[in-house]
Each structure stands twice: as structure tokens, then as C-alpha cells.
Amino acid sequence: MPVVTRFAPSPTGYLHIGGARTALYSWLYAQKTGGSFVLRIEDTDRERSTDEAVAAIVDAMDWLDLPAEGPATYQTQRFDRYGQVIEQLLAEGKAYRCYSTAEEVEAMREAARAAGEKPKYDGTWRPMPGKTLPEIPAGRDPVIRFATPLDGHTVIPDLVKGDITIANSELDDLIIARADGTPTYNFCVVVDDMDMGITHVIRGDDHVNNTPRQINILKALVGDEGDLPVYAHVPMILGADGKRLSKRHGAVGVMTFREQGFLPSALLNYLVRLGWAHGDQEIFTRAEMIEHFDIENVQGGASTFDPEKLTWVNQEHIKMAAPDTLAGELAWHLARHDIHDVPAPRLAQIAAVQQGRCKLMTEMAEGSLFLFAAPDEYAAKAVKKHIKADTPAVLADVHDRLAALDTWDAETLGDAVRGVAETREIGMGKVAQPIRIALTGGPVSPSIDDTLVLLGREATLARLNTAVDVFSA
Structure with missing residues (x-):
């Protein structure tokens, strides 16, 4: 099967x-x-x-x-079907109408507790050979109860916990339809599983107590020789x-x-x-x-x-993903920053640069915001640490070298930035960090050549010009 x-x-x-x-x-x-x-x-x-x-x-x-x-x-679209099955069970004597009130049932349970017995409905309205049922109360709508087998055991074939055996004497006559006619959870589940041909029920182990009740109802419908699902109750x-x-x-x-x-x-x-x-x-x-x-x-x-x-697993999945498969999630996160309609190849390009740096897609999106808007301000701590008296001149040199380039690729851009550092005889950090601040507003971004590639010629040159003016003031 x-x-x-x-x-x-x-x-x-x-x-x-x-x-x-x-x-x-x-x-x-x-x-x-x-x-x-x-x-x-x-x-x-x-x-x-x-x-x-x-x-x-x-x-x-x-x-x-x-x-x-x-x-x-x-x-809720199957109530007619549930009603048909309830009528079938009533006609076969496998279910019955119960007119006990909730208060009366609770009193039955309290009496059972006091006697040291399992607290459950006492079967007042359950038809039995030779038994005279009480007079039906006027104006009271009944619930429908399933006539649970009174003896024997129910075995739950469980792929996780092993077979679980429950004495039927421990089980109540379950309500399968309320007084207003609506079917109950445990009954609907059985009819659905039967009609849908469910062979394996995999669910949380908080359902273990429901399972013997459901198995008994299913047996009443398909017979002892009928097919029953195999269960797997997964721990919490x-x-x-x-x-x-x-x-x-x-x-x-x-x-x-x-x-x-x-x-x-x-x-x-x-x-x-x-x-x-x-x-x-x-x-x-x-x-x-x-x-x-x-x-x-x-x-x-x-x-x-x-x-x-979970965060570690996520980081590993980001790192190993093909960039184009990250594009959809990156677009979703950018949209939360009101950035929309970014072409998929552009998103994949951004993801390829950022994926080795991020544990979460939120970090990737936030780390990419600089690509879509020039900084409104520059991080004060970064300015204090990295912006010196000669920074405007350094950035002006970078601007001129980049503006003169015929190609805009990582290797060429990296060589141009290193060329400024070598000409001025200063460390690469004293060139790269001011560039980052000028382009992104802060001291953190992908490698400087990747940052320049992602931002593009026009935006890079414009932001460098703005930074020269600001830092010269």
C-alpha cells in the first residue's frame, strides 16, 4: 500500500x-x-x-x-460527511445519545475519584442488554457518545515509542458530537484519516492519549480486519x-x-x-x-x-548556497527596508559578495543598504579614528584614479587603491577605511574592491566627491 x-x-x-x-x-x-x-x-x-x-x-x-x-x-467543509458517519454508528449501535449535563458528568467523575476509580462518565445513557434507560429530559439536546469497548486492550503500533498497550476499561465513552450537532476533534480525525487513506500518522507525543480512542472508533468503522494507520509519536x-x-x-x-x-x-x-x-x-x-x-x-x-x-546551521547554509538561490530571501529582507524591484542578477551579485560574512539574512540586507542610498551622515567614532587632516586629499586622489579607469572590475579597482597608498607611502588601511566611510557611512563593508564593484562607478565617484567636501570643511 x-x-x-x-x-x-x-x-x-x-x-x-x-x-x-x-x-x-x-x-x-x-x-x-x-x-x-x-x-x-x-x-x-x-x-x-x-x-x-x-x-x-x-x-x-x-x-x-x-x-x-x-x-x-x-x-469545516466536511460536516455533512461527519454527520453521515455518526448516523451510521448510531444505526449500528456503536454510538448512542447521552442526555447527561456537564454538571452531572462531573459529579460522576468526582464519585469515581472518591472511590479510587478512574474518573470518567459512568455510562448512564449507554444501552445495554436488559438495561432500562432513564426517561429523556424534556427540552434537552443530547450529545452523541461513542460506545467504547468495555473490555480488552487497544494496541498502538508506534514506530518511535514501540507498541503501546492501553486497557479499554481506562477509556471514556468519548463524545463524538456536541449537543449542537457539531462533531468533535477526535471523531473528525478518524473519519478524515479513513477517507484520505492515511497510512502513517506522524505527530507530537502529546497526542498519545488520543490515539487509543481514535483507533477504537476507526475499528468500529472498518472492522477488526480493516487497515489501521501506523503511528509515530514524536517527542516534544x-x-x-x-x-x-x-x-x-x-x-x-x-x-x-x-x-x-x-x-x-x-x-x-x-x-x-x-x-x-x-x-x-x-x-x-x-x-x-x-x-x-x-x-x-x-x-x-x-x-x-x-x-x-540554529544560527550556526544558518551561517553554513548561507555560505554553501548558490548566490542566485539567496536572491529571493535577500529581496524579501530588503523590502522590509523599503527597497523594492532589485533585479535578480543584481541580488545574486550582492549575495555572492556578502554570503561569506553573514550569519543571518538580516545581516546581509543591512550590510547592503549602502548600495541603495548615499549615507546621510558618517559614524562619529569612525570619523574620529580614521579621518585625518590629509584624508580629503587622499580621497581626491582615489577619485581621480578611479575616474580614469576604463574597466570597473575588482582587480583593477584594487590595484588603483593600492597605487594611491604606494604613491603616498601610507598604509593600505589609511586609504581603504576612509573610502569605506565615504561610501557607506561607516568602517565596515566587504573588501574594498568588492565594495567598489558593487556600488558602481557613478555612485562611487559621487560619494567620494561629497566626502571630500564634508571632510574638508
């Missing part, structure tokens, strides 16, 4: 990195096995689900480039303090990592290694992840999120 995996987020907020890792593992396993990966939006919680959250999830999946097969499925991601990753650890939505300057390839590389390894290899291309990944090799213990390690 072909592998079919799914990613099924609830659109109640942004896509966090735990969800992104789950999506990645599901996508990789499908790619590895030649199967399919589908996206399902579990939006039945209408009070908390928002269109903005749906858009945030879709945008994050697009940025990470984890494409699903076909359009996303939305649970922890902060440095050993507690579950949260906002206090800097846990943010996936798109915030883009804003911070991370590449999608680097974030995926880092996430795949949070719980999985291939020898000692740390840096993976997408092709290498697909080639080597196997869900059965995911470790059973929790992983710790390390921002410094």
Missing part, C-alpha cells in the same frame, strides 16, 4: 517549530517512500480558529517549501531549562524565524536533527534529508532547542 502521510494543524495560532518539525518528518517520510503528503486544516474549533491563522500556516508551509499533494482539506521540543518549549524560551511562529534572518533550508536542517541523526553529519541538503531520513530512527527522548546551534 502506498504511504500517505498528513500534516493536520489546528488554525488557532501561528505554525510553531514543533508543528513545523512534525510537518517536515511527515513530508520527508512520504518523499523517502515515494508516497503522498497531504495538508488538512482541522478548523472545527470555530471559537479559536481564524482565517489569519490559516493564512499563517499556509504561508509558513509555502516558505518552508513543504508542498502537499492537492489542495488543503478543511474539516524542550527549552534549555528542560521545560516544554514556549514563548518564554523564544519559541515563536515559523515566519518569525524568517524575520530574524534564517533560511528555510537551514531551519529545516536544524529541525530534522532535533530527534534524528545520520551518523555525525550536521549539515544536510534537502536531497540528503530525503535520502537518509527514516521515521524509525527518530529518538524517543525529548530534544532541546538551541538558538546558537
Whole structure:
């Protein structure tokens, strides 16, 4: 049977990195096995689900480039189907109407606790042979409960944790439809997985308690001999303090990592290694992840999120990237500085010069701003340190030498600048640093010849003239 995996987020907020890792593992396993990966939006919680959250999830999946097969499925568009299956279960005696109020159910649970038993619904409205049900309360709409098997065990076939066995006596008769008729999460998931032919459910281990309930409902629908998914419950991601990753650890939505300057390839590389390894290899291309990944090799213990390690991985991905592949991200970051419509070849040229210097794409963008606007002012500390009485004359010499050049390439420009230093018998730094300040406003830029190449003849000569005037005043 072909592998079919799914990613099924609830659109109640942004896509966090735990969800992104789950999506990645599901996508990789499908790619590895030649199967399919589908996206399902579990939006039945209408009070908390928002269109903005749906858009945030879709945008994050697009940025990470984890494409699903076909359009996303939305649970709210499948209510008719859920209603059909509920009616089927009722007709087969596998579900029943329950008229107990929430307060009454809580009282049942308190009584069970007091008796030292598992706190759960006591089955008041569950039909049983020879049992007389209470009189139906007037004007009260029932919930629909699934009739969980009363004995036996449910086995979860788990590729990460190993088989997990749960006694059915530990499980409640789960509500599968609320009093207003809307289906519940655990029920919708089962119907969706059945209809979509999901063969492998890869998700966080916070769902382990849901799984035996879902398996029992699925067995009621497909029979004991029917196909059930294989499960892989992935351990959670922890902060440095050993507690579950949260906002206090800097846990943010996936798109915030883009804003911070991370590449999608680097974030995926880092996430795949949070719980999985291939020898000692740390840096993976997408092709290498697909080639080597196997869900059965995911470790059973929790992983710790390390921002410094992520930054290192990002730096490695920036360094090894083809410049033209960085152009899109660089354009996105420049747009945040209100710089738009830069041609792709120009962006690739900038990236080629900057990529060996940057840990983050934000640094690349910020380090490139000088290319798009002359400095409004010069850094005071840099001026004090590097601008001397003879600087205007030095810069004037540089201007004249550069203006006389027939070609504008790195080697020729570098020779011209060195020629000024040699003629004046001064160190290269006493020429290069004033040039940097004149062109960028500060003392930091790529190598001086690369800086001149990127800036171009016209802008370079104009900025040198301006600096000569300013520093002569």
C-alpha cells in the first residue's frame, strides 16, 4: 500500500517549530517512500480558529517549501460527511445519545475519584442488554457518545515509542458530537484519516492519549480486519531549562524565524536533527534529508532547542548556497527596508559578495543598504579614528584614479587603491577605511574592491566627491 502521510494543524495560532518539525518528518517520510503528503486544516474549533491563522500556516508551509499533494482539506467543509458517519454508528449501535449535563458528568467523575476509580462518565445513557434507560429530559439536546469497548486492550503500533498497550476499561465513552450537532476533534480525525487513506500518522507525543480512542472508533468503522494507520509519536521540543518549549524560551511562529534572518533550508536542517541523526553529519541538503531520513530512527527522548546551534546551521547554509538561490530571501529582507524591484542578477551579485560574512539574512540586507542610498551622515567614532587632516586629499586622489579607469572590475579597482597608498607611502588601511566611510557611512563593508564593484562607478565617484567636501570643511 502506498504511504500517505498528513500534516493536520489546528488554525488557532501561528505554525510553531514543533508543528513545523512534525510537518517536515511527515513530508520527508512520504518523499523517502515515494508516497503522498497531504495538508488538512482541522478548523472545527470555530471559537479559536481564524482565517489569519490559516493564512499563517499556509504561508509558513509555502516558505518552508513543504508542498502537499492537492489542495488543503478543511474539516469545516466536511460536516455533512461527519454527520453521515455518526448516523451510521448510531444505526449500528456503536454510538448512542447521552442526555447527561456537564454538571452531572462531573459529579460522576468526582464519585469515581472518591472511590479510587478512574474518573470518567459512568455510562448512564449507554444501552445495554436488559438495561432500562432513564426517561429523556424534556427540552434537552443530547450529545452523541461513542460506545467504547468495555473490555480488552487497544494496541498502538508506534514506530518511535514501540507498541503501546492501553486497557479499554481506562477509556471514556468519548463524545463524538456536541449537543449542537457539531462533531468533535477526535471523531473528525478518524473519519478524515479513513477517507484520505492515511497510512502513517506522524505527530507530537502529546497526542498519545488520543490515539487509543481514535483507533477504537476507526475499528468500529472498518472492522477488526480493516487497515489501521501506523503511528509515530514524536517527542516534544524542550527549552534549555528542560521545560516544554514556549514563548518564554523564544519559541515563536515559523515566519518569525524568517524575520530574524534564517533560511528555510537551514531551519529545516536544524529541525530534522532535533530527534534524528545520520551518523555525525550536521549539515544536510534537502536531497540528503530525503535520502537518509527514516521515521524509525527518530529518538524517543525529548530534544532541546538551541538558538546558537540554529544560527550556526544558518551561517553554513548561507555560505554553501548558490548566490542566485539567496536572491529571493535577500529581496524579501530588503523590502522590509523599503527597497523594492532589485533585479535578480543584481541580488545574486550582492549575495555572492556578502554570503561569506553573514550569519543571518538580516545581516546581509543591512550590510547592503549602502548600495541603495548615499549615507546621510558618517559614524562619529569612525570619523574620529580614521579621518585625518590629509584624508580629503587622499580621497581626491582615489577619485581621480578611479575616474580614469576604463574597466570597473575588482582587480583593477584594487590595484588603483593600492597605487594611491604606494604613491603616498601610507598604509593600505589609511586609504581603504576612509573610502569605506565615504561610501557607506561607516568602517565596515566587504573588501574594498568588492565594495567598489558593487556600488558602481557613478555612485562611487559621487560619494567620494561629497566626502571630500564634508571632510574638508
